[in-house]
Amino acid sequence: MKFSTALSVALFALAKMVVADSEEFGLISIRSGSDLQYLSVYSDSGALKLGSGSNSFAATVTDDGKLKFDDGTYAVVNDDGSFKEGSENDAATGFSIKDGNLNYKSSSGFYAVKDDSSYIFSSKQSDNATGVAIRATSKTGSVVPDFSPDGVASSSSASSSSATKSTSSTESTKASTTISASSVSSAASSASSSTVVSAISQINDGQVQASNTVYEQTENGAVKAAAGMGAGALAAVAALLL
Template sequence: MQFTTLALAALASAQAAFAASGSQEFSPLSIASGSGLQYASIVAKGDDLYFGAGSDALSANVTDCGFLQFKDGSYAYVESDGSFKKGSRQDAMPGFVIKDGSLEYNNQGFFGVKDGEQYRLSSESRSDDSIGVLIRALALDGGATPVPDYSPDGKDCWALGPPVYVSKRDVATVSSGNGAAQLGSQASLGVGAAAAVAAILL
């Protein structure tokens, strides 16, 4: 039990340090005047990202690597059809910035692509009924004030090292790969934090 507590503490510390190197945390809110996507939030259905509302709305920050990181520790990535999904840091794709109070991906805005009665978050317009959307990056206080602009410079991008995965059982096979130990799970840590956890577990 003590080993588990120490391992989780090291994991939490590493994640907090990584997030601290990026933008201020924000609530994404869509602007699409005259459409059903006006003032919609971003929600997840499984790993798929949609426009929606309610208590399932996601908050996020842009990391120093240019990744979009959600509060639950997952990251945004883009499928070949342009649709956004969320996954591990291993899946994360760079290219996100906050400019003029709005979130951009590869210097562009976003689209809502119709999927049944809902709209997927996408980087591309896939049909005639797709809707162009501006996503404002609003402060978490519930007002209409955006967070400060943020353009990742990569300065602290790998401050914690490349990702490494820690098993939920706190034990796993340790192997070497690209300078990072891999301990086999879903939580991201850097080389320094991995060494600390490995010392605890082994």
């Protein structure tokens, strides 16, 4: 048994260390009202550009925040901010997907630098640069789910968890109220004519409480208050005792 428990803990710890890459996506530029709208990221002799080239990339964000292309290369950042293809060892880190857009170092802003009939794909603003967003688009045309290498849960998951906790709390309250009411009713039914019983009151949230007023049933079945009797409370106790 001890071996089984230890093995389970080890496997769970190992599973947490293994984080899958993001879903594969295409890189489509977004700049409404310009010729940069809906261009693809592609390679031109190793330099990454935006255009309508036939050798456009599909990519994934890896579990360590690198942008990996479907030809096995990675996005590398030059000193001037422009991107090029390179090896995993030289790859830039800090990529993620948020709200359907590719992010680099927590920013969704990229730049297209005019270069003849195409644009150089860059992370820094410079002369002739125009800001663009890069939409992470799946093969079906929809945006891919958010992805962060740090493994932070999404807000939707947190909301779902909160809703589950709230539902469980409500069910527990209902069960508690039902048990309390049942117990009081049973005690009242078994009382004899000489039994002194506590008045029963019900507050707004459905909880059953005993008040400070004490009632006694006489031999002829009448109920009288020992102290502080109210007409409504008297009727409630009489109904329980009959």
